[in-house]
């Protein structure tokens with residue numbers, strides 16, 4: 058499973074990139090707002106921190122305007138994935154932009170039928186929003202499993218990008234359900250390494266090692 062980090066905060070992206078485990082980045086207009094930075098400037102900087110796909114979202118709502126914005130965003134760097142909303146106009150723009158060789162991430166997916174449409178439109182990534190479904194009492198993981206089954210039935214190459222991830226359990230369940238990618242907030246990504254027994258075991262090894270009086274270097 059690939060890990061993308063879901064933020065426009067370059068300090069956090071740099072920190073995750075240094076682990077060598079980062080495969081890409083996703084942003085959206087809300088995350089750009091949170092960063093407080095100019096969209097071109099921050100996306101350019103992010104694209105320099107990873108070779109993986111960096112999702113940058115259009116804000117137009119009509120297909121031809123989306124296509125124009127997408128082409129403009131794609132000029133920023135070769136690893137831009139143009140993020141388009143799950144609407145008919147978004148799907149039309151997806152068909153055109155992927156036809157031109159651009160990566161496209163179709164976002165705001167909440168149903169398997171929407172994911173089917175995105176795959177038929179040639180999307181590189183489909184982003185089902187797990188957490189926002191869970192917020193409504195709907196099992197977001199079931200959606201990932203449904204999309205996996207549909208894509209496998211027809212050999213669609215569109216990658217399932219589990220989004221709106223809120224917890225370590227969401228990451229685990231997405232991996233079990235067969236998502237290709239999880240885009241994860243930095244704090245959740247960092248938390249994946251944690252286990253109380255790891256901390257306890259490490260402390261015991263350190264204490265016992267100190268008692269041996271030995272050194273490795």
Ligand code: E4P
Pocket residue numbers: 063083084085164184186188189220221222240
């Ligand atoms: C990523 O592509 C999405 O924009 C993001 O995961 C949405 O997450 P949220 O529901 O926590 O805002």
